[in-house]
Amino acid sequence: MSTVAGSRQLVRLASRRDRIVLPIWLYVLAGLVGSSAYTIKGLYPDEASRQSLVVAIGAVPTAGALYGRLVDDSLGAITAWRVGVLGGVIAAVMSIMLVSRHTRAEEQNGRHELVAAGAVGRYAALAAALQLVVTANLLAGVLIGAVAAVFGLPAAGSFALGAAIAGSGLFFTGLAAVTAQVAETSRGANGLALAFLGLFYLVRAAADMSTFTWLLWCSPIGWLEQVRAFDGDRWWVLLLPVAGFALSVALAGYLSARRDYGSGLLPVRPGPAYAGADTRGVLGLAWRLHRGVLAGWMAGLFVAGAAFGSFAKDIDAFLDSARVKKIMTQLGGGTQDPVDAYLWTIMALCGLMAGAFAVSVVLRARSEEAGGRAEVVLAGGVGRLRWALSHLAVAAVGSAALLAVAGFGAGLADGLRTHDVSGALGSLLGAALVQWPAVMLVAALAMLLFGLVPRYANAAWAPFGLFVFLTLVGPELNLGQVALDFSPFSQLPRLPGAQLTAVPLLWISAIALAAAVAGLAAFRRRDVG
Amino acid sequence: MNATDVIDISGLRKSFGRAQALAGLDLRVPRGEVHGLLGPNGAGKSTTIRILLGLLRSDGGSAALFGGDPWKDPVTLHRRLAYVPGDVSLWPNLTGGETIDLLGSLRGGLDKERRDGLVARFELDPHKKGRAYSKGNRQKVALVAALASEAELLILDEPTSGLDPLMEAVFRECVAEAKERGATILLSSHILTEVEKLCDRVSIIRDGRTVDSGTLDELRQFSRTTINARLSRPPVGLETIDGVYALKVDKDEVTCQVDPEALEAVLRALADVGVRTLTSRPPTLEELFLHYYSDSDTAE
Numbered sequence: 001m002s003t004v005a006g007s008r009q010l011v012r013l014a015s016r017r018d019r020i021v022l023p024i025w026l027y028v029l030a031g032l033v034g035s036s037a038y039t040i041k042g043l044y045p046d047e048a049s050r051q052s053l054v055v056a057i058g059a060v061p062t063a064g065a066l067y068g069r070l071v072d073d074s075l076g077a078i079t080a081w082r083v084g085v086l087g088g089v090i091a092a093v094m095s096i097m098l099v100s101r102h103t104r105a106e107e108q109n110g111r112h113e114l115v116a117a118g119a120v121g122r123y124a125a126l127a128a129a130l131q132l133v134v135t136a137n138l139l140a141g142v143l144i145g146a147v148a149a150v151f152g153l154p155a156a157g158s159f160a161l162g163a164a165i166a167g168s169g170l171f172f173t174g175l176a177a178v179t180a181q182v183a184e185t186s187r188g189a190n191g192l193a194l195a196f197l198g199l200f201y202l203v204r205a206a207a208d209m210s211t212f213t214w215l216l217w218c219s220p221i222g223w224l225e226q227v228r229a230f231d232g233d234r235w236w237v238l239l240l241p242v243a244g245f246a247l248s249v250a251l252a253g254y255l256s257a258r259r260d261y262g263s264g265l266l267p268v269r270p271g272p273a274y275a276g277a278d279t280r281g282v283l284g285l286a287w288r289l290h291r292g293v294l295a296g297w298m299a300g301l302f303v304a305g306a307a308f309g310s311f312a313k314d315i316d317a318f319l320d321s322a323r324v325k326k327i328m329t330q331l332g333g334g335t336q337d338p339v340d341a342y343l344w345t346i347m348a349l350c351g352l353m354a355g356a357f358a359v360s361v362v363l364r365a366r367s368e369e370a371g372g373r374a375e376v377v378l379a380g381g382v383g384r385l386r387w388a389l390s391h392l393a394v395a396a397v398g399s400a401a402l403l404a405v406a407g408f409g410a411g412l413a414d415g416l417r418t419h420d421v422s423g424a425l426g427s428l429l430g431a432a433l434v435q436w437p438a439v440m441l442v443a444a445l446a447m448l449l450f451g452l453v454p455r456y457a458n459a460a461w462a463p464f465g466l467f468v469f470l471t472l473v474g475p476e477l478n479l480g481q482v483a484l485d486f487s488p489f490s491q492l493p494r495l496p497g498a499q500l501t502a503v504p505l506l507w508i509s510a511i512a513l514a515a516a517v518a519g520l521a522a523f524r525r526r527d528v529g
Numbered sequence: 530m531n532a533t534d535v536i537d538i539s540g541l542r543k544s545f546g547r548a549q550a551l552a553g554l555d556l557r558v559p560r561g562e563v564h565g566l567l568g569p570n571g572a573g574k575s576t577t578i579r580i581l582l583g584l585l586r587s588d589g590g591s592a593a594l595f596g597g598d599p600w601k602d603p604v605t606l607h608r609r610l611a612y613v614p615g616d617v618s619l620w621p622n623l624t625g626g627e628t629i630d631l632l633g634s635l636r637g638g639l640d641k642e643r644r645d646g647l648v649a650r651f652e653l654d655p656h657k658k659g660r661a662y663s664k665g666n667r668q669k670v671a672l673v674a675a676l677a678s679e680a681e682l683l684i685l686d687e688p689t690s691g692l693d694p695l696m697e698a699v700f701r702e703c704v705a706e707a708k709e710r711g712a713t714i715l716l717s718s719h720i721l722t723e724v725e726k727l728c729d730r731v732s733i734i735r736d737g738r739t740v741d742s743g744t745l746d747e748l749r750q751f752s753r754t755t756i757n758a759r760l761s762r763p764p765v766g767l768e769t770i771d772g773v774y775a776l777k778v779d780k781d782e783v784t785c786q787v788d789p790e791a792l793e794a795v796l797r798a799l800a801d802v803g804v805r806t807l808t809s810r811p812p813t814l815e816e817l818f819l820h821y822y823s824d825s826d827t828a829e
Contacts, residue, residue, distance in 0.1 A: 108621075108660070184660065185621060270656035271623075275630030279623070285631055288623060372618040376671065379582045379612035379684075380635030383604045528584040 006120035010128035014102050022136055025094040028465070029087055029165065030143040036473070037079045037151040050078060057081075064208040065311060066345070068225045076153045076230030080161045086472070087161075088224040089201065091140060091169030095133050096193040099176035102129035105186035107262055116261070123253060126177060130249060133173045141166030157230035164227035167241035171220040172197060174248025181255040184264035191296055198300055202307050209311050220244065282382050286390035289368075290361055294398045297357050301350055301406040308346040309410030309428065312339055313417040340497030343410070343431060350406035351435030351489055352468050354399040358443035359460050361395040366450050366457040369528060384524050388447070392516065395443045400436055407432025431495035437508040438488035442467065444515035451522030533560045535682050535713040536581065540590035542737075543576055550576040552737040553590065558715055558730075563708055565728035566717040569822045573737040574717045575615060578686055581715075582612060595682075608637055611675035615686035615717070617667040619659030625670045626655030632674040644677035650699050665691035676703050683707060683714045689723060701726060721814040733821045740821055749811045752820060753786040756795065761803030770794045781805075786812075 015022070044050045050073040057070040064070070070081040103126055106112040112125055121127075145162035149155045176193045183189040200219040207215030207222055216222030220241055227237045259265055279288050365388055368374045377387055407429040415424030446460035453459075470479070470487035484490045488511075491504040536558040543551040551573045558564040566574050579585040580592050583603035592599060594606050619628055626648070633639030648655055651669045662670065668691045675683055683704075689697050697720075704714060704727055718724050724731060725745060732742040741748055753774065760781045767783065768776055772791030777784045787795050799807070812820070 268658060268661060270654075271627065271658055273624065273626035273655040275623075275627040275634070279627050279631055280634035281631075282635060284634070285620075288627075289620065292622070372614065372616060373620060375579075375582075375584060375614055376612065376617075376632060377635060378584060378603070379607055379610070379614075380632060381604050381608040381637055382635050525586075527586055529579065 003121040003123045004127040005124060006115075006118065007124040007128040007131065010115065010120070010124055011131050014128055014132045018098070018132070022098075025090075025136070026140050026143055029090055029094075029140045030147045032087060032090070032469075032473070033079070033083050033144045033161070034147040034151060036083045037075075037148050037153055040079050040082060041075055041152065044075070044078065047073070050075070053078065065205050065308060065342075066349070068204070068208050071228075072231040074230055076148075076157045076161075079148065079153060080157070080164075080229040080231075084161060084164060084224055084229065085201075085204070085221055087144070087165040088168030088221050089197065091137060091165050092172035092197050092221075093194070094140075095137060095169045095173040096176040096179075096190060096197070098133045098136065099129050099173055100180055100186045100189045100193070102132065103177065104180040104183065104189045108185055113261070122257065126180075126252065126256060130173060130177060134170060134245075137166040137169035137173065140169065154230060156233050160227055160233040160235060161229035163235070163238055164224045164229055167227070167238045168220055168224050171223075171241040171244045171248075174245035174252070177252035178248050178255065181252050181259060182265045184262075184266065184268070187293070188264070191293070195296070195300065198304070202304065205307065209314070282377065282387055282390045283393065285377065286394045289364060290391075290394045290398060293360075294357075294394075294401070297353070297398075297402055298405050301353060301402050302409040304353075305346070305350060305406035305409030305428075305432075306413040308349075309343075309413035309424075310417060312343055312410075312414045337497050340494075343414075343428065343496055344494045344498075346410060347407070347428070347431045347435060347495070348471055348489055348492075350403060350410075350432055351439060351492075352471060354402040354406075354435065355439045355442045355464055355467070355489075357402055358395040358399040358439050359446045359464050361398060362391055362443050362446035362450060363457055363460060365391040366454055369454065372529075374528060378528060384528070385520060388450075388520055388523050392443065392447060392520075396440060399439045399443070400433070403432040403435055403439070404429065427496040430500070434492055434495050434500070434505070435489070437505050437512060438467075438492055441488045441508055441512040441515070444512040444519065447519035448515045448522075449519070451519035451526070454526070534558065534593075535560050535562075535595060536564075536715060537593040537596075538577070538581070538591065541577065541580065541587055541592055542589040543573075543580060543585060543587050550737055551580075551587075551590075554734060554737055555739045555742070556732050557742075558713060560713055561708070561711055562729045563704065563714045563716060563727050565724040565731035566715060566734065567719075567724065567731055567818065568734040572734045574734065575686055576737075577734075578612075578684055578715070578717065581684065582607070609680060610682040610684060611636065611678045611680035612684045613668070613671045613675045613686060613688045615690070617664075617671045619662065619667050619670060621658065621660035623659050624655060625653060625657055625659065625662060625666070628659060628670050629655070629674045629677070632671075633678060636678055636680070639674070639677040640679065644673065647673040647677050647703070650703075651696060663691070665693065665696065668692060669696070672700065672703075676707065681712060683712055685714065686717045687719065688716070689718070689720060697723065721818065725814055733818070735821065745814070748817060751789060752812045752817055753788055754792065754809050754811060755784070755786050755816070756799075756807070756809045757784045758782070758799050758804055758808075759806040760799065761805060764798060764802050767795065767798055770798065786816075 044053060054070050054073045057064060067081055068085050070078065106125065115125065141162035143162070144165055145159035148158035148161060172193065175196055176189065179192040180189045183192055200221050203215055203219040204221040204225070207213055207219070216226055223237055223240045226234065228234050255265060278284055374387065378384060408425065410432070411425035411428035412421065414428065415421030418424060442464045445463050446457065449460050450457045467487040467489055470484055471489040474484045474487070474490070488508045491508060493500050493504065534557055536556060538554060538556040541551050541554040554573060554577060556566070556577065566577070568574050576585065580587050581594055581599055583599035586600055595609060597606050599606055623631065629644060633644070651673060653666060653669045653673060668688060672688060675685070689700050692700060701723065707714060716724070716728060730742065730744050731748065733740050760783060763781060764778065764783055767773060767785065770791055772788030773795060774786040783799070785795070
């Protein structure tokens with residue numbers, strides 16, 4: 001077909017550019033499933049222990065807020081419950097990032113123009129990106145199936161789980177192809193697609209925590225649960241993501257033929273001819289660069305905080321047996337009251353999201369430098385330190401604001417239901433803000449890498465990913481306190497409910513400060529460009 | 530070192546890994562001068578400018594800006610200069626007008642009246658977002674921001690490579706006005722007519738070294754003269770004279786390029802066979818640069 005002529009070469013080019021990133025994504029997905037399958041087998045060796053887990057999870061809809069409902073007590077079903085939704089989200093994020101990177105980002109930076117002027121069909125770039133990402137998802141599915149089967153789970157269920165996760169990735173591949181046509185920048189395309197992912201995740205959470213189970217059919221992440229790997233293996237459900245993918249791709253093709261090269265679908269409005277008072281100076285620039293993204297994150301974290309906060313009251317109602325209470329307490333990670341344990345989990349999650357925001361803000365300094373825009377700023381009367389600090393300042397203030405709105409949303413929602421708004425607000429705002437030193441630590445690590453090894457600044461996502469893994473998955477994998485303590489997020493006082501101790505906050509802040517100072521000092525000494 | 534020198538570089542060296550970008554570069558720009566920085570791609574022009582701006586750290590030699598060290602004291606020095614990079618990259622979500630004001634504010638403000646005048650003269654639409662501008666328009670944004678400032682020194686790295694001829698003319702006017710105000714200008718360029726019209730002195734650099742520096746007349750003085758003569762008889766022995774190049778003999782017509790030292794010998798040889806017409810002209814700028822740039826042709 002002439003409309004996709006040249007796509008084969010483009011797939012080769014893309015897979016060469018992704019030769020490091022792609023294996024990492026696949027390794028994370030397969031590793032997540034493998035390590036969970038292995039440790040769950042060790043944690044729940046007999047029927048009785050598994051049944052008590054199912055009772056605990058089943059009795060408390062809120063326990064399924066993060067991972068979904070657990071219905072069957074087989075080892076496979078527990079593994080699928082534990083990693084299914086998370087795996088689906090990771091596959092979705094991978095797909096969204098990769099599609100944007102190979103479509104809109106290429107168009108935005110002008111490289112695609114060079115390619116499109118060759119003997120290359122109109123849809124070649126889109127087709128090549130889709131081919132690469134679909135292949136990545138299929139590979140991930142097969143790998144997950146194989147890894148789970150190797151750890152002794154039934155083969156059919158293992159591959160059904162792999163297929164369900166790949167299905168989620170497939171759906172968001174299509175969705176990202178559409179947002180890449182709509183938004184004018186790759187940042188915008190990513191943001192739009194990730195907002196959909198968040199929305200679908202919340203729809204799924206609402207379905208799993210209420211009696212409206214039909215809502216699960218309204219979310220691609222819910223479809224993943226409906227496959228019921230190891231519990232019936234309903235392969236036909238996979239037709240849904242496949243159909244969704246096909247429809248999205250058709251829509252993306254239709255849209256791409258109806259827009260101009262380099263532009264999005266949203267009309268470009270003329271802006272002001274003069275800079276306002278807030279766009280002056282180096283801090284003004286940093287504020288302008290980050291304010292849109294910050295607004296999006298704030299809205300997302302407020303909605304997430306409010307949604308999860310509103311479920312907190314239901315927990316006590318379901319806690320009838322002492323055994324359930326005990327198991328819930330274990331799952332929550334040691335705090336006494338299960339409601340507090342639940343709220344702590346939610347706040348830790350918000351802390352991780354704020355950490356992702358802070359890392360992305362600090363790394364923006366690197367993309368400003370690599371894009372040649374730092375040069376004109378630094379050639380003005382602006383010291384390097386001030387310029388780098390302007391980004392760090394937005395990361396610090398922005399992430400504090402994110403935590404505040406998350407705590408405010410959760411406190412407001414919980415308070416309205418328990419008729420104690422001021423009490424809930426106070427305790428949840430505190431629980432959210434206590435995450436801040438750990439957030440600043442990941443931001444400071446990004447600054448350290450930016451100063452020392454600017455080309456590899458993106459490696460700042462690696463320690464962050466490790467902290468996410470240790471905080472979210474670590475406790476259930478019985479990794480041992482030494483390993484868990486490696487994550488600053490695990491060191492924080494477990495508010496609400498626990499004692500607020502200053503010691504961990506102080507030394508996390510001290511490490512963050514040291515890393516930031518070292519990064520800034522290194523940046524002052526190195527070449528810019 | 531001269532106190533009136535705005536830029537004083539000597540023996541500057543810089544390597545990126547194994548690649549040597551500068552190997553002992555010299556550059557001197559006195560106050561109030563428009564100085565052209567010329568050289569083939571990869572000669573080290575942009576590296577020199579980035580060291581002057583304190584963005585890169587030199588490996589050796591010295592670079593002084595307003596008598597100060599650009600690496601140690603960038604902020605106070607930068608308040609006195611304005612810079613237009615060769616490849617202007619703008620913030621996609623800021624309009625051109627906002628970018629101009631922003632860049633001005635980083636330098637401590639700009640003359641609003643002059644700014645508006647420049648926007649009009651360059652026919653720039655300040656309402657457009659950064660991502661919507663073409664290369665030439667991005668360059669105009671950076672130029673307006675630089676020219677609207679009260680900077681004592683303008684550092685312009687191939688500032689007109691994306692401008693159309695009309696805008697180039699506007700640019701030349703603006704540079705002349707800046708010079709009149711007393712500004713010093715360092716202009717890196719490939720456009721020879723522009724250099725010829727604007728620059729008081731030029732420095733030619735190659736492979737990270739300064740190969741020559743001076744006014745254009747001075748440079749020409751030491752370069753080959755092109756001679757065309759119609760003779761009474763075919764010439765004899767011209768090809769044996771050292772310093773004669775590109776010799777073409779077509780019956781009684783001779784064309785060749787001659788080094789200054791060989792001029793006398795060539796004229797004598799021509800006179801011996803009888804000269805009917807003779808034209809000689811200094812090298813065009815293009816010939817001058819081809820001479821300096823090309824590898825095979827360099828007379829060490």
